[in-house]
Amino acid sequence: MDPQLVENARRTLETEQARIRLELSEEVEHPRVAHGAQTAAATEVSESQRGQQLREREALHLGLIESALKRIEAGKFGLCRTCGQPIAPERLEALPWAQDCVSCHSTKRR
Ligand SMILES: [Zn+2]
Numbered sequence: 001m002d003p004q005l006v007e008n009a010r011r012t013l014e015t016e017q018a019r020i021r022l023e024l025s026e027e028v029e030h031p032r033v034a035h036g037a038q039t040a041a042a043t044e045v046s047e048s049q050r051g052q053q054l055r056e057r058e059a060l061h062l063g064l065i066e067s068a069l070k071r072i073e074a075g076k077f078g079l080c081r082t083c084g085q086p087i088a089p090e091r092l093e094a095l096p097w098a099q100d101c102v103s104c105h106s107t108k109r110r
Pocket of ligand 1: 080081082083084085100101102103104105
């Protein structure tokens with residue numbers, strides 16, 4: 001594994017990690033819908049649901065980022081979780097949190 005690629009990936013991952021953590025903590029401190037607002041308009045409700053889905057997705061993404069950072073520390077970054085083969089550098093550059101190589105990823109999708 002190219003150390004430069006790992007270093008770039010680590011930087012991307014850490015930036016993303018910080019951004020998501022901030023986003024998630026802001027959501028907790030400033031909920032979009034007031035508590036007990038029973039008369040909330042339908043748009044506000046769906047706004048809140050969207051916010052919830054977004055937070056769930058972000059939390060999931062954060063999990064992937066953190067496990068990628070752990071793999072970097074363990075020196076196992078860039079290996080496919082499924083087949084153990086190295087993941088293509090172009091894929092890691094685009095998605096440093098990828099856990100599977102392209103072929104395993106597309107197999108699972110089918
Ligand atoms: Zn694979």
